[in-house]
Amino acid sequence: MYQMDKPILIMEGITKEFPGVKALDGVDFELYPGEVHALMGENGAGKSTLMKILSGVYQHTAGKILLNEEEVTLNNPTVAQELGISIIHQEFNLFPNLSAAENIFIDRKEIISASGKINWSRMNAEAKALTESIGADIDVRREVQYLGVHSQQVIEIAKALSFNAKILIMDEPSAALPEDEVQKMFDVVKQLRNNGVAIVYVSHRMNEIFKIADKVTVLRDGGKVSTNKITETTEDQLISEMVGKEVGDLYPDKTKRIFNESVLNVNDFDITSKHKVSFSLRRGEILGFFGLVGSGTHTLAERIFGLKKGKGTVEINGKSILIKNPKDAMKQGIAYLPPDRHRQGLVKESSIRENMTLPILKRISNGLIIDKKAEQVINEEYIEKLSIKTPSQNQVVNLLSGGNQQKVVLAKWLTTKPDILIMEEPTRGVDVGAKAEIYRLINELSLSGLSIILISTEMPELIGMSDRILVMNEGNIVNEFKNGEADQQKLLKEASNSIDKMVV
Amino acid sequence: MANIFKRREAPIILFTIVLFCIFSLISSNFLKPDNLGLILTQITTTGLISIGMLMVILFGGIDLSVGSVLAVVATVVGMLVNAGINPFVAALIGMVVGAICGAFNGLFIAWFNIPEIITTLATMFIFRGIAVAISGGEWVTNFPDSFNFFSQGKIIGIPVPIALFATGAIMFGYILSQTRFGRRVYAIGGNKEAAKLAGMSTRKTKFLVYISSGMLTSVAAVIYASQVGSIQASTAGSGIEFTVIAAVLVGGASIFGGVGTMLGTAFGVLLMGMIKNGLVLTQASVYWVDATTGFILILAIIINTVQRSRNLASREGDLV
């Protein structure tokens, strides 16, 4: 293996401030040629901000970046690319209608002959050589839309290499891959490392890190916690570094909760044609669901709420119910707080009032006419109940803070007076203060007898809030943790376990 | 042989051949050389315009104003030759006028970000009005014999309209498939965001496409003026945009952008021309032509959408 002793990249005291938030605070980061350097941290720890600075998307507010011992300014992604820094995002930026080779070399002078004609044979040959250099066998003349996810990733990597990338940032590279293709991706990464490329490997998945990385850096709350050789650290150590001290009073006391009879029974319920799940939810319970991207938690939520069509019935209060659409689900007292409030949760151009009553307009109408008075009363009630900070209920949602926006979405679903509330990522993108408030609200709701399914990728949240946690992996529920049994390490292990079996 | 069937254009080529056989069986006049020549000459106008339309549709746009651009250019060129200007010079001036019309569209679409459909709907009426204003509402007719070259002349034995269409199709077929500019058009239509990330200027490309489209339409206008012999600015080329859009879509281009070829479009044009000719020959009322065009248009859109959802369907089973 080829390990040079001079760093190719030094990031020194990198600080990034957004209005009102310090996303990064004096982070140091070094990268050597021919190493795979894992970057870990919880959501919001600052990983993606750091990588966006390195790839020229963001500019740091303080600190400096040295490339081969020379200070550089990365004003935009093109500059970074020309300096040999490429990033492969979780979502690929490919042209589905063009061939693999063309995707790699699109709009590049190198493949245009003097007459202005594209030199197809040269382009295809170079594309083939590039993909082969990382050990991949792809028909580079095929259109990308007909290629698998792994091949698409290879094309992204080949594109980066065609710019002579010396530093390659891979953001959750296994997230989009089916499990049998993860090993292929590892082979590609190893090949790159042998070719002397420095790789920043951003991932949540512990087992991957130990399989592929040479070093690992952990970030937490915008600061660097540690950099270690992978051989000199352990999973436990990394997790405790990522999590830090538990913020004790963020989560309410859950000992007072009482659960009664089960309200929702799901038996052999198809979430796709290939995957079935079974579980039950009791009245007043908060049932947590944990799973990595692609584990099926989101699909499950959409199926139960009727947004995704499929087969199978659920049992609600002892009655077997077929849910064909959201209307059916809402009739059964099911509500669903979707993960993306900007796209799915809110009509941001409309007022709080209009958003809050969107699902219940029929109920508050006299014939066709909306009862404005009733609407106002409902709004006043929930604005107060959830302490939404706003000058008036006519305020356009766009102008509210993230926390208050999220409360509007929550209020919107509470107005339907649900028995079962499915919440997905209820605190995504809200600040700590608002988080604590939302947790308090969720707790109060469960105390008042609401049954809650809490789907989240934030493990502390799940552990702090849930009475039980079910872990999903590849479309199956793989384990159940009772209150007090779960910790982050166990959750992660269960959530990424099957990949382990594959590889070993 | 096997390769031919793999090509994306295969269905349209096959369909054209089948229809050709059907019409030959129904009408004995269809196969006569005169009639076949007539079809080829008739499709040159729609053919030339469809080249520009293909490029517009390739990056996900649409152009409703082509019929009006044709009217403007035909009127201008007609009046110029009647004023004694050399037909070739007049034709060149016509192309400049066409390019200006295209630039006007491109300006509003690429720089002011007004949706294609609204811009070209508006300019469809604006250009039409300008054409009428230029002509003063009068018929432009009685062209000098020298102007007949564009409809009846021959270059190395090939009728001029056909030669011009063939040249245009080959030239732009080459540009689209072999040059950086052409591949940009496909790239932008395939994934606009990725195109921007790759450093392409979508604005500039769009602008150039609209200018090319305007120039191609003006060549069509010159042929049209010469073929028809008399131009009424208020009706010339009216409705041609629909035939052209139908031809491009039938030729395998996708309304969602990024997909389509010059070869497919050429067959689409041929197919539409044959249908028109065949319907007239079989003595169906001329009115059937419009209804059929619309029906084919909707059919093409349905096929487009089905194909697209089938492509997306493979992702359906995935877990999220």
Added chain:
Amino acid sequence: MNLVKEEVNTRLKRLPSIKINTISILVILLAGLLIFFSTQSPYFLTTLNITNVLVQVTTIGLIAIPMTYVIISGAMDLSVGSILGLSAVTLGFLYESGTNIWVSVVLALVVGALAGALNGLLIARYKMQAIVVTIGTLVMLRGLVYIITKGKPISGYPDSFYFLGQGKVLGIPFSVIVMMALFSIAYILIKKTRIGRYTYALGNNEEAVRYSGINVVKVRFLTFVMSGLFAGIAAIFYVSRYASAQASAGDGIELDVITAVLIGGTHIFGGRGSLVGTFLGVLIIGTLRNGLNLMGVSVLFQTVILGVLILVAVSRQNK
């Protein structure tokens, strides 16, 4: 971190109070037109001419009502002119072949609604692009119209039928009363009922509406059925007023209708707009066309002005 940035940006972006601005601009524009044309022609401000303008705008006015809904919901309907033509010749054809005139009227309306339903089915249910689908039906239905009539106008209807387009109630043309009534109902529907809420929300964020458990397909489908039905209603008045159903009826009317809606402040990408604005837009177009007619400006040149108006109205929205 993206979210943080986004939030700051949106907080800085003050939402413009578009509605009040647009309405007052439209009123001033209309007043300006009235003053200008009255200086150009002494005939312009006579009761007879004003009545005339009002009767003339009923066609575009009626179609502009559902078009406002369609555009606010984030779609577009270019086929309204052809649907008008189809309904008109259906009426003529049925009556000519011996059907009772009022039965013919009802069936013509049904045909209009069905044509709208075809659009709605393809667009709402099968998720096809509204613009392309309605271009397709525009061409197809117009072709059908010519096939039905073979290009000949169908005239000669009973006197009672002429009341619709030519009769008056208390001195006000009946068609104008109907248009005003439908505008008022549509106004109430969009302002005070859930149909209106859904329409706006659909244009702003279709996903969020779907995630709120609302049947998005149904709402969108209905807007297109309405569009077809109203084109049918407009067709009835059209045939009654001109005493004949021509194949060319309603040809190109989509330009007038869409211009009226867009200059009325309805946003081309949906989510914003008002029926009051549309109503003023309709009046402005009617006044403009009438005034220019009186000044002897040709119809084609009038469309140039409409085209420019569309471009100006939409450029204003993009700022």
